[in-house]
Amino acid sequence: MPTEPADTRSRLVEAAFAAFAQSGYRASVSRIAARAGVARQTLYNHFPTKEALFSEAVALAVHRVLVSLEGGGDVRETLLRFAAAYRARVLSPQGLAVFRTLVAEAPRFPHCAQQFFREGPAATRKRLATYLAAAMQAGELRSDDPQFAAEMLTAMLADTDRLRRLFGLAPKRAGEARRCARVVDCFLRAYAPERN
Amino acid sequence: MPTEPADTRSRLVEAAFAAFAQSGYRASVSRIAARAGVARQTLYNHFPTKEALFSEAVALAVHRVLVSLEGGGDVRETLLRFAAAYRARVLSPQGLAVFRTLVAEAPRFPHCAQQFFREGPAATRKRLATYLAAAMQAGELRSDDPQFAAEMLTAMLADTDRLRRLFGLAPKRAGEARRCARVVDCFLRAYAPERN
DNA sequence: CATGGACTGGACTGTCCAGTCCAGTCCAGT
DNA sequence: ACTGGACTGGACTGGACAGTCCAGTCCATG
Numbered sequence A, B: 001m002p003t004e005p006a007d008t009r010s011r012l013v014e015a016a017f018a019a020f021a022q023s024g025y026r027a028s029v030s031r032i033a034a035r036a037g038v039a040r041q042t043l044y045n046h047f048p049t050k051e052a053l054f055s056e057a058v059a060l061a062v063h064r065v066l067v068s069l070e071g072g073g074d075v076r077e078t079l080l081r082f083a084a085a086y087r088a089r090v091l092s093p094q095g096l097a098v099f100r101t102l103v104a105e106a107p108r109f110p111h112c113a114q115q116f117f118r119e120g121p122a123a124t125r126k127r128l129a130t131y132l133a134a135a136m137q138a139g140e141l142r143s144d145d146p147q148f149a150a151e152m153l154t155a156m157l158a159d160t161d162r163l164r165r166l167f168g169l170a171p172k173r174a175g176e177a178r179r180c181a182r183v184v185d186c187f188l189r190a191y192a193p194e195r196n
Numbered sequence C: 001c002a003t004g005g006a007c008t009g010g011a012c013t014g015t016c017c018a019g020t021c022c023a024g025t026c027c028a029g030t
Numbered sequence D: 001a002c003t004g005g006a007c008t009g010g011a012c013t014g015g016a017c018a019g020t021c022c023a024g025t026c027c028a029t030g
Helices: A008-026 A029-035 A040-046 A050-062 A075-091 A093-105 A110-137 A146-166 A176-190 B008-026 B029-035 B040-046 B050-062 B075-091 B093-105 B110-137 B146-166 B176-190
Strands: none
Touching: A008 A029, A008 A040, A008 A050, A008 A093, A029 A040, A029 A050, A050 A093, A050 A110, A075 A093, A075 A110, A075 A146, A075 A176, A093 A110, A093 A146, A093 B093, A110 A146, A110 B146, A146 A176, A146 B110, A146 B146, A146 B176, A176 B146, A176 B176, B008 B029, B008 B040, B008 B050, B008 B093, B029 B040, B029 B050, B050 B093, B050 B110, B075 B093, B075 B110, B075 B146, B075 B176, B093 B110, B093 B146, B110 B146, B146 B176
16 A cells, blocks of 8 residues: 555545535535545545445544543532533534534434434433432432433533524633533522422 | 416515425525426526525525513413423424524525524524513512523523434424423522522 | 556546526506 | 516526546555
């Protein structure tokens, strides 16, 4: 093989990921090949069709969407860390671009969209729910459905600002930390342990 | 004019709206004309370009996105009515289709996207915030930033299920009313008046 | 040095589409 | 009965793009 360790194939997938994120499925095969620094025919040596390449690019995206959750410290501290990480991931230009493309193409690539959802947002919420369940058990949070609670927290963290950005409005960059704190405190009020 | 009261022009806009919602901007001019029962040239007699037609279709969509909020009864009842109306609008197949198309095309039609956002989600939240502010004044809700509170409530109402549906997962149709009630009650816990 | 596999790049096909042009039809109001 | 404006429908241009074909290059290995 006359090419460097950075596989031609993975360069192609990477280029496809970037191109699809930027331009949606409209991104042309020629441009993707150019972006990867490769002849168009080479692309077709690795992927039979544009669809196949798209699927592969989505698979790459899937590996980049899980948001971590590290315990340690009290509940509020843990949730604050999670909040910052979640918002950073979801509201980043890349996160939004991937979201945009996948939402647009979900009808044409239902399998990709579902895979992304399950291994991204759904998995993240599941982890969060597990943590919340433990905190409920420990009496640090009101005893309730942890899955539902996780859904509420992630919704409050992302929804408004995601919409704003998706529709092209200014990010309100100031006060990211403050925003996290307000949301987490709102959540903690709703899920404070019942008094006696 | 040889045509019926239902203006050729409005038939075209209606057809464009439906086509763009269904297929995104990919929807072809020919198909839109056919859907309106009209020759392609007639379409071009009314709109100079496809872009112009798209803008017009979005303008139509804008008039369909405001969610009503009727006071009357206590706070919980009012919010429950709002919750049901909001979810019905936002999670309907049409609401989701419009969302999908606009999110996808926002980079190409920033003006349309912003207009939609301002007169849709933003306006709805503004109304809700006004109501919440009054309830806070009346001591029925904890005194706090009403705009932020409105953002939290709308986020909790829509985010999770919108994502689920956008990514092609089953709607969990059962228990719509119950879902509304759970969210509203969660909100009311977070915004209960501070005890003394 | 020879061979084979990966890559190159340009030409080509078929398809779809936006937008233009035009000759003709149909009908409402005068 | 005539006229003008709206609509029709089919032909056409030019461009973009997915996918195919192929003759040739480059290089690592044997």
